[in-house]
Each structure stands twice: as C-alpha cells, then as structure tokens.
Amino acid sequence: MASVPEIKIVRSESLGHRSEVSSPEAKLGMRVEDLWDEQKPQLSPNEKLNACFESIPVSAFPLSSHSQDIELRSDTSLAEAVQTLSKLKVLSAPVVDVDAPEDASWIDRYIGIVEFPGIVVWLLHQLDPTSPRSPAVAGSDGVSHDFTADILDNGDSAVTSGNFFEVLTSSELYKNTKVRDISGTFRWAPFLALQKDNSFLTMLLLLSKYKMKSIPVVDLGEAKIENIITQSGVIHMLAECAGLHWFEDWGLKTLSEVGLPIMSKDHIIKIYEDEPVLQAFKLMRRKRIGGIPVVERKSEKPVGNISLRDVHFLLTAPEIYHDYRSITTKNFLVAVREHLEKHGDTSAPILSGVIACTKNHTLKELILMLDAEKIHR
Secondary structure, eight states, X not given: OOOOOOOEEOOGGGOOOOOOTTSHXXXXXXXXXXXXXXXOTTSOHHHHHHHHHHTSXXXXXXXXXXXXXXXXXXXXXXXXXXXXXXXXXXXEEEEEOTTSOTTOOHHHHEEEEEEHHHHHHHHHHHHSTTSTTOSOEEBTTSOEEOGGGTEEEETTEEEEOTTHHHHHTTBHHHHHOBGXXXXXGOSSSSOOOEETTSBHHHHHHHHHHXXXXXXXXXXXXXXXXXXXXXXXXXXXXXXXXXXXXHHHHHHTSBTTTTTOOOOOGGGOOOEETTSBHHHHHHHHHHHTOSEEEEEOTTTOXXXXXXXXXXXXXXXXXXXXXXXXXXXXXXXXXXXXXXXXXHTTOOXXXXXXXXEEOOTTSBXXXXXXXXXXXXXXX
C-alpha cells in the first residue's frame, strides 16, 4: 500500500539551482536584467521590477510546449476531451467553434475554455437527484443505471460509491455529450485574453486579479491563440532567473518582509481526509485555488495535498476506487498513489510530501521550491 509522504519544509541550501542562460526563460531574465540596470536608483526593488515587466511584451514569453496542439473542437465528446487533456497533462483547453466562418475574428472563432473540474461538475449536476436527467442513464451495454443510488446528499458535496465513476465513464451521457453542450460551465465567453503587445506586468496582474491558472495570448491578424501562459510557466521562468542581480535583489526578501498576508489557522482552506473527495475539488473551483491540503480530523496534521489537476483521475482511472465503499479524500489519495506507483510514474506531484514554508522563507526559496516540486496553488 502506498505510504503517506512526510511533511517537507525546504530551505534554499537543499535547492541547488544554477540558471542556464541558454534556456528561453533565462534569456528573458537577462532582458529584465538589462532593463533593471537602467532604472532610477531611488526606486524600490518592487517599483523597478514593475517598470521592467511593463517594458516587456508577452510575445517575449517562451511558447508553451502544447500551444499549437491544445485546442479542442466544439463537437468533441466529453470522453475524448478528457483523454486529450489527460494525455497533454493540462487542466484546460480553448474550444474552437466548428460552425464559425473561416474569416471569423478570434472572439467568434472560440466559444470558451473547457476545464477538467467543469466537466466533472457538469456531469454531477446532470446526475443529481433533483435534475430531470438524473433518474437513469444508459451504460455502454445499453442497460439503464440509476445514479441516485450512488449519490447521497451530504451538504455541499456528495458521497459517491466506489464504482460510481466507473459506471459514469461507460455511460452514453459521458460518451455522447459534446464539449459545446457544457458551455454554461465556461467562466468566460469566450475567454479573457492578452494581445501580443500587452505587457508582462499586465499578464501578471490579470492572473492575480482573476485567480486564473492560465491566460491565452491571441494573434489578432491570424485570429488564433499564439501562446498560453500558465502560472506554472511563470514560476518556472522566475526560477530560471536565480542568480541574476534583479532576481537576487528582489527575491532575498522574506515573506514577512514583503508583507504577504499570513492566514490564521482557522482561515486556511483545507479538506479533512474523511470528507468526500468531490468536496475538495468543489472547494478549489469555488475558491479559485489550484491545491488544497488534506488533514486528519483529530490532530489537524497534514497528510497530503490534492491539486485541481488531480480531478482527472476520477475520469481516467475510475476502476481504481472499485473496492471502496465511498470515495473519501483519504481513499482517493491512497488509490491514486498506488495506481501511479503501479504504472511507474514517480514524478506526479500527488506522490510528494506535504510541501510547507514559513514566514521566514524568502521569495527565492519559495519560487525554487514550487518549481522543483511542481505543486502550485
């Protein structure tokens, strides 16, 4: 059985990092370095950094590896969309309207961005006992299945039996529903986007203000998405700049020194290990966060971390929960860890220990830690 990882508080000494100037991210950092040296000396490090980022267009940001392959057609089925997102290891993808004319603007060419959590929430809504579509759904064998027997109301979430998602992913509802049919779950219509000449600072402000995990960059001339900038990509870019003067000048400040708000224990968003795992994903989606700690109810001790992207394990590996009476957060963690170890995937963030920091950690330490562990909120 998969073991519960220990809590790790990582210091900079254990995060040896040397920026490679040959990487696209490091080259972008060198561009910031040149601008940094031109700033007025009376400016604070934060003011200098804002001025530098305001001078760099988002077109300079390195292209993501799947920028050109990540679009989904609006007539793609939910089952196909899930497989594509899982294969590319991404949380969401823009949806192209197959009925849009060839000369359509980007606003008319796309209908929105589909997300893993949105797919799960939409499916559960359709199968809720109060939904007119819920009483019975035909499985792939043509046999009707009553999902109300597998979903029990439990306040903000639902307790689902161990075979719930196994039956769901074999249903005609899952296989025949098209991505365009769930457009009501899309946050934007079609989506908030950047133009190529918008600044790096604008991009950072939008990601922060709207709690976005990613933001597309559109080419107005071609009426298409040229790049998708993610939070993870920004973290990696900053980590690649370690050692540069501007990064060290700004990054050696502690979290308490830069004035980041520190939540009290009672205000931390968390999930107990005996709660339904669906509650964890609903909390993350509602609070617009990318990860949540899993804690023991009695001791309040952290025992794991669930990321928003882990929701795909409910749909791509539904058979691993078959022997559980219900899919609690603890059962989810154990089942997924055993599944990954069985298939030799030892790099998945869900296998890592609980990553923690203190108010005395520096920004540099935090950035390097997040980049190394691939766990982002």
